[in-house]
Structure formats: C-alpha cells, structure tokens
Amino acid sequence: MVSRAIFILLSGLAGMVLFLRAENATGAFWLYGFGIGAVTGGLIVVGEYALRTLSFGIIVGATAGLAVGLLMTGLVEWVGGEIFDVQTFLFHIGGLVFLLGFPYLGLVMGARFGQEQIPSSQPRSTDLSGSSNSLKVLDTSVIIDGRVADLCETGFLEGTFFVPQFILHELQHIADSSDSLKRARGRRGLDILNKIQKMADIDVQVVEEDFPNVKEVDAKLVVFAKKKGARIMTNDLNLNKVAELQGVRVLNINELCNALRPVVLPGETIRVFVLKEGKEAGQGVAYLDDGTMIVVDNARRCIGRNVDVVVTSVLQTTAGRMIFTRLKEDAEREELQVARG
Structure with missing residues (x-):
C-alpha cells in the first residue's frame, strides 16, 4: 500500500514537472500538472488490481498494445517538435493528450486482440480472493450440523468460508435461547465454527455485510452468495431449491452422504x-x-x-x-x- 502511494505521488510530481516545462506556465499550472499526474498514477494502480482477474492472452495483448502506443506517442511528439519547434503551454497540453491517448488505445486494442487470438491456459477468476470454486458460504444449519468440520479435517473441503454477520447473529440468538435444546444446538454451532477457524487449510471470514432491504435470512444468504460468486453450503432443502432457482450453486451435505451410502x-x-x-x-x-x-x-x-x-x-x-x-x-x-x- 505504501509503495502504491509513493508511486501516485511520483506520478503527480512528474505531471507537475511536465507542466512547468511550458514557457508561459505561471500561477497554479503546477497544481494542475500535479493533479493530472496523480490521477494518472491512481488509474495505473487500479489497473494493476484489475490485472489479477485477467487471462494471460489479455495481459500479453495489452502490454504489446501499450508499448506500441507509447512508441507512437514519442514519434508524434518528436515529429511535432521538429516541424513546429515551439514550446508553448498548448503544445505541452497536446503532448499530454497524445501521451495518454495513444497508450490507452494501444492497451484496449491489444487486450481485445489478445483475448481473441491468444488461448488462455488458466481460468479467469471472478473474485479477487480466490477461485469461485473455493469460495463457500456457510448457513446456520450446516454449521450446527457439524459434519462440515469433519469434511474439512479429511481434506475434502478447502478454500475460503464466508460467514455473514447475519448468520453469526442467528447462531448467537439460538445459543441464547431459553429452550435448552436450542441453546445446546447454538453453542455447538459456535464451537464448530471456532474449530473450523483453527484449521490451516480453511480461511474463515466473518463478513460485516448486510442487506437491510431483504428480510429473510435465507434470501440474504442467496443475495450474498451471488454477489461473492460463491457456493452455499447447507442442509436446508428449501434453501437448496430457492438458491438453485436463482442460479446459485449449492453444496448439500445430506446429498453428499446419500451419494456415499453403500449401494x-x-x-x-x-x-x-x-x-x-x-x-x-x-x-x-x-x-x-x-x-x-x-x-x-x-x-x-x-x-x-x-x-x-x-x-x-x-x-x-x-x-x-x-x-x-x-x-x-x-x-x-x-x-x-x-x-x-
């Protein structure tokens, strides 16, 4: 994070120096240059994050296109300087437009060419935190059931487990119930969650995300899973059906147990x-x-x-x-x- 902040600062300083090269640059022109340079640096940092989700073909094509764009920018600036031989503010503004425009066009056109012509050897991920196949959302029923912890211990399950805050609240509510049976189930669920959190191959993330416009916990879970591109782990047959109707993949432990029963x-x-x-x-x-x-x-x-x-x-x-x-x-x-x- 610090290195990216330094890069944005240096980009701003580079923009300021470029503007100060203009012959008639006075007043706050240095501030404009610093602002444009910093914004450009910020866009580059955002692009660096975006590269993590792109295929190999797009990256190669975009890099080649960017190189061609920069080459065209240098060529146009050199030819313009030789022909017009002027160092005015307007000339430097035009140079900045070319400096941003040609690389951008090269980047976009190269990325499109790479996507179409260069095969990708790796699947593209839709989430920065990992492959969508490794992202799972736990619901209350599967946590209380406890078999998910056994599956994790055997190595059949791995990756990132999301536990939305509203699921954790539901577990705590059950654990505080006046009914002794419900209270025992809720406390068992919290113990199971704590057990999974300590496993090396599992990354349990409690997410402070809620959907105030959605009332039902099951409906919130489906919306959350769709947003994260994750699969829902549940034992609830009704939730299973609702999630599948909305295009969310479901891992039902009961179905897994049925499949593993002797024939x-x-x-x-x-x-x-x-x-x-x-x-x-x-x-x-x-x-x-x-x-x-x-x-x-x-x-x-x-x-x-x-x-x-x-x-x-x-x-x-x-x-x-x-x-x-x-x-x-x-x-x-x-x-x-x-x-x-």
Missing part, C-alpha cells in the same frame, strides 16, 4: 435388527448404520431380533432413501412353493 440392490440379502412396528399392519422397521430406514414386511413378530431380509425395492428421494424388504424365510418359503408347482 443395495433388489434381491440382495442383508441382516438387520427390527427395532419397531411400521405404519402398515404387520410391518417392522429397521435401520442401517448410516440411518437409512428399512421397512420389513410381516416382521412385527420379529421386533427386538436380528433377522435376514431380502431387498425388494429401493426408494430414493431428495429427503433420503428407504429400502423395502421381506423376511428371507418368507421369500424362501414362497420360492419353494412355486418350485413345487
């Missing part, structure tokens, strides 16, 4: 513990280790026992997966009856 095919035999009675008459309900519900036909009598069951069908929904089965002994008995005719 169970119809006809396969598995051993389960029948835990309770099902909704339909005679049904029993069991669960896999990952929480998948298994419905077992005619297994009410087997509640509290481990039994072998045969998978008949699998129902996959956005909310999860259900496996429908029947007792293996019933299936074998039916097959035997069919074989006997």
Whole structure:
C-alpha cells in the first residue's frame, strides 16, 4: 500500500514537472500538472488490481498494445517538435493528450486482440480472493450440523468460508435461547465454527455485510452468495431449491452422504435388527448404520431380533432413501412353493 502511494505521488510530481516545462506556465499550472499526474498514477494502480482477474492472452495483448502506443506517442511528439519547434503551454497540453491517448488505445486494442487470438491456459477468476470454486458460504444449519468440520479435517473441503454477520447473529440468538435444546444446538454451532477457524487449510471470514432491504435470512444468504460468486453450503432443502432457482450453486451435505451410502440392490440379502412396528399392519422397521430406514414386511413378530431380509425395492428421494424388504424365510418359503408347482 505504501509503495502504491509513493508511486501516485511520483506520478503527480512528474505531471507537475511536465507542466512547468511550458514557457508561459505561471500561477497554479503546477497544481494542475500535479493533479493530472496523480490521477494518472491512481488509474495505473487500479489497473494493476484489475490485472489479477485477467487471462494471460489479455495481459500479453495489452502490454504489446501499450508499448506500441507509447512508441507512437514519442514519434508524434518528436515529429511535432521538429516541424513546429515551439514550446508553448498548448503544445505541452497536446503532448499530454497524445501521451495518454495513444497508450490507452494501444492497451484496449491489444487486450481485445489478445483475448481473441491468444488461448488462455488458466481460468479467469471472478473474485479477487480466490477461485469461485473455493469460495463457500456457510448457513446456520450446516454449521450446527457439524459434519462440515469433519469434511474439512479429511481434506475434502478447502478454500475460503464466508460467514455473514447475519448468520453469526442467528447462531448467537439460538445459543441464547431459553429452550435448552436450542441453546445446546447454538453453542455447538459456535464451537464448530471456532474449530473450523483453527484449521490451516480453511480461511474463515466473518463478513460485516448486510442487506437491510431483504428480510429473510435465507434470501440474504442467496443475495450474498451471488454477489461473492460463491457456493452455499447447507442442509436446508428449501434453501437448496430457492438458491438453485436463482442460479446459485449449492453444496448439500445430506446429498453428499446419500451419494456415499453403500449401494443395495433388489434381491440382495442383508441382516438387520427390527427395532419397531411400521405404519402398515404387520410391518417392522429397521435401520442401517448410516440411518437409512428399512421397512420389513410381516416382521412385527420379529421386533427386538436380528433377522435376514431380502431387498425388494429401493426408494430414493431428495429427503433420503428407504429400502423395502421381506423376511428371507418368507421369500424362501414362497420360492419353494412355486418350485413345487
């Protein structure tokens, strides 16, 4: 920052010297020169920031165009000085116009040529803080859930995690709730956030940005993610749908867990513990280790026992997966009856 400020100051001094070269320069002309030079230096600093988001082709083309523009400026100034042989204020104003105009035209035309003709080997980023693929916004549900910390520890997640101030306020509000269960969930969320903050590969940024015109927290989250070019991490199915409708990419941890569950095919035999009675008459309900519900036909009598069951069908929904089965002994008995005719 200091070096850029010094560069702008030197640019102002260079502009002042250029104006003072004029034969009739009096009064506040030096101040005009300093101002124009400083503004030019500031624009160059802004351009340096912009270069971080440009492709290799644009940078090469713009550099070549700028060099040609400066060469044309020097040529025009030399020819003008030889022909007219004047050193008036108006002459130096014209020289300054050429000094700014030709390089600018060369810069723009060269950048356009480079963009069209020179292939880029690196993807362009839309955000100064990193690739949009590494930018993620955490919502309240995924922080409280806690599995995001486990994914970060295993190295599956990295990059920058944005936590907007309004999400942090919501977490604090839950942690201060009079309901003991909500209070425990809120404090767990704050602990998880603190745990992620200490991880080396994760950059957690609490952003003091709010949108007063937007009332809903979920709507604010979508607007924030669109502005940052980031993806939303959530377990909220409704937020997932709303964000996708507005063109914001979503990372849903529940969907990831569903994708990682072991595949169970119809006809396969598995051993389960029948835990309770099902909704339909005679049904029993069991669960896999990952929480998948298994419905077992005619297994009410087997509640509290481990039994072998045969998978008949699998129902996959956005909310999860259900496996429908029947007792293996019933299936074998039916097959035997069919074989006997």
